[in-house]
Amino acid sequence: MKQNNTKFYNYIIILTFLALSGSLILKSNIQYLIALLGIFSFGILHGSNDLFVIEKLSKKHKQNQFLKSLFTYLGIVLGFVVLFYFIPSIALIAFILISGYHFGEQHFHHKISNKASTLATLFYLCYGLLVLFLLLYFNVKEVIVIIEDMTGHHFPEVVFFYVFIFSLIISLSFFLILSRTNPDLKASSFRNIFYLIIFSALFYISDVVWGFATYFVLWHSLPSLKDQINSLYGKFEIKNFIKYFKKAFPYWLASLIGMAVVVWLFKDTKNFLSLLFAFIAAITFPHVFIMRKLFNRH
Numbered sequence: 516m517k518q519n520n521t522k523f524y525n526y527i528i529i530l531t532f533l534a535l536s537g538s539l540i541l542k543s544n545i546q547y548l549i550a551l552l553g554i555f556s557f558g559i560l561h562g563s564n565d566l567f568v569i570e571k572l573s574k575k576h577k578q579n580q581f582l583k584s585l586f587t588y589l590g591i592v593l594g595f596v597v598l599f600y601f602i603p604s605i606a607l608i609a610f611i612l613i614s615g616y617h618f619g620e621q622h623f624h625h626k627i628s629n630k631a632s633t634l635a636t637l638f639y640l641c642y643g644l645l646v647l648f649l650l651l652y653f654n655v656k657e658v659i660v661i662i663e664d665m666t667g668h669h670f671p672e673v674v675f676f677y678v679f680i681f682s683l684i685i686s687l688s689f690f691l692i693l694s695r696t697n698p699d700l701k702a703s704s705f706r707n708i709f710y711l712i713i714f715s716a717l718f719y720i721s722d723v724v725w726g727f728a729t730y731f732v733l734w735h736s737l738p739s740l741k742d743q744i745n746s747l748y749g750k751f752e753i754k755n756f757i758k759y760f761k762k763a764f765p766y767w768l769a770s771l772i773g774m775a776v777v778v779w780l781f782k783d784t785k786n787f788l789s790l791l792f793a794f795i796a797a798i799t800f801p802h803v804f805i806m807r808k809l810f811n812r813h
């Protein structure tokens with residue numbers, strides 16, 4: 516299993532180097548197109564089976580549970596949309612925090628035995644924020660414009676720098692503390708330093724959309740799809756990916772239609788990237804809680 520995971524990440528590293536070369540070679544509109552295709556395919560797909568995952572996790576009566584989950588799910592999405600409408604800056608900060616947690620958890624949950632502990636939770640949060648703010652800080656000019664369009668607030672550049680430095684120091688400290696009781700984590704030190712070097716090069720060279728799409732698809736969505744397929748069907752293989760895709764298809768399609776409607780409704784007042792990130796934010800909230808539940812089960 517461990518061998519398999521290393522092989523999987525070796526492929527991801529090769530694809531990341533291709534993405535790095537792509538950001539130097541490809542014209543920017545082609546990059547934009549490929550990035551959006553990645554986000555809308557694997558990116559959205561990895562969160563499209565959330566209801567099926569809850570159904571698997573729950574031992575209660577199936578039909579009731581499905582409806583209950585569907586309404587809770589839609590309620591959380593709607594709650595976030597309302598929050599975003601009335602207090603966009605707070606909603607964005609909440610989105611960034613839970614995204615940090617979610618990225619960190621996906622990256623490290625295999626390596627930590629006491630996954631639900633406060634220390635592990637804080638470590639996931641800080642590591643995810645570190646990667647996220649590496650991306651945001653290296654593209655800070657573009658990012659400030661998007662955030663201003665999303666929230667109406669101008670966040671100064673130094674904020675991004677401080678969050679980056681803070682999350683670097685704290686996640687390094689938590690890594691050292693957790694390494695004492697988690698040998699797999701300790702053994703992954705050099706690999707993880709190498710990953711951070713690749714991410715830095717990628718985010719420095721690429722623009723924000725290409726950098727985000729590369730990380731989101733290759734380092735987050737594909738590993739998450741692998742974990743979910745392993746949990747739901749026992750093995751990550753093409754046959755099971757097709758099963759997963761068939762189950763997820765209606766929700767995936769509904770998400771894409773939802774996104775198209777949002778873009779169409781706000782096309783005259785907001786720019787496309789703000790709408791894209793706001794949309795991702797809304798569907799991310801329930802997904803993060805479901806994945807935490809899935810990981811903590813093992």
Ligand SMILES: CC1=C(/C=C/C(C)=C/C=C/C(C)=C/C=O)C(C)(C)CCC1
Pocket residue numbers: 562610611613614615617618647650658661662723727792795799802
């Ligand atoms: C890149 C980027 C942003 C953050 C995006 C995030 C945080 C995405 C998280 C996605 C997740 C967690 C998906 C679920 O699986 C901002 C701040 C909106 C500003 C513009 C650039």
